[in-house]
Amino acid sequence: MIASTSIEKYRFTFTAFLLTSVALLLPDPATAANLPRLLIGACAEEIIFRGLLQDFLSKTSFCNQGTSQNYFLPSRANVITSLLFAVFHLFSHSPLWAMATFFPSLLLGAVWDRHQSLAICIALHLSYNLGYYYL
Template sequence: MKLFSKTMFTALSLAPLAWILPAPSYIPSVPFLATLALCEEVLFRGTLQPFFQRHLPRKLFIAEIHHSGVDRIFSLTPGLANILTSILFAAGHLFFHPTLWAAGVFLPSLVLGMLWERHNSITLCWLIHFTYNIAFFYRPLLS
């Protein structure tokens, strides 16, 4: 559980990066953001990324770190499946957002993909995705 807490803290600490992008002109409701984040995570992390993991090489690079007492290997670099999923995730945002905003979701998508590879948890990815959305869309109210 300690490793899980550190991972979640690290991922959530990236949420303020949303403030680098231009402020949104609209603020969707909190239930809408929660539902949207869940649907996106089920599609991208729960469906596409596992599909790509089964059909593409596992690692793009060889940089790995071994955590003592943990059976899994956590790669310091995203796998090819994660990169392809993140490209599609960013491309999907082009339908509803300006180009800069769509491109801005690529890095958080890589983080979510690495969390998926490490923890295999839609719930974790959804909570962090939802937190990113709140940080982005509600920042005018937080300022």
């Protein structure tokens, strides 16, 4: 059981990095120059919001109260973290775009709840940022 979970994590991470590498083929010369900023941003946000905040909230009694392992509903910790994630983006985005970050954050939070892997969350976040930034 452990081996299949590890293989699934690596497969998922590899796919996310593969999708991210497609952005390097875009004709915009600023792609390579902005990649470090996007990578640092994705790493910092995932460490803070998933690795620290969501992990902490998931261990509190409020977020664990009456919850079951239902993969179709987001956890309370995920919803709270995603709301704070969207509010955080008000500093750098218009209100509409900042609130729109709530939905990708829910997906990243679901990945965190299922896999507990910052590498996967960072890879997906970077892929999303590259798509948002360059498309």
